[in-house]
Amino acid sequence: VLIPFFFLSAISCFYDTSFHRFRTLPTVAYFGTGDQLGYSDNFMDAVGMLESKITARGGKTVGYWSTDGYDFTESKAVKNGKFVGLAIDEDNQPELTDERVKAWVAQIKKEFA
Numbered sequence: 147v148l149i150p151f152f153f154l155s156a157i158s159c160f161y162d163t164s165f166h167r168f169r170t171l172p173t174v175a176y177f178g179t180g181d182q183l184g185y186s187d188n189f190m191d192a193v194g195m196l197e198s199k200i201t202a203r204g205g206k207t208v209g210y211w212s213t214d215g216y217d218f219t220e221s222k223a224v225k226n227g228k229f230v231g232l233a234i235d236e237d238n239q240p241e242l243t244d245e246r247v248k249a250w251v252a253q254i255k256k257e258f259a
Contacts, residue, residue: 174200175209175254176231182218183238190233194222197230207231208257211250215242 178193
């Protein structure tokens, strides 16, 4: 599930229209885009908010991602020291995106297997 950073205000609407119809929720791998310097106090929050809603209904999360190499103050997308999915910051770290995506895709392929 891709969640762009500006999605924060529409999170409930997206959840209500996209996931409420499932009797049981699927296994989900999340990724999102954001600006860790410009929005340091809520970097990737929309990802964390959606993940919390889906997990509370029985969905399973795969694709946890290390927070190493990121520079932010706070995030609702961090659980047990890791992001609940891949965090992409094209504003400040575009040179790391391809490497991160390749590593994360390899990781979730194993987790979905």
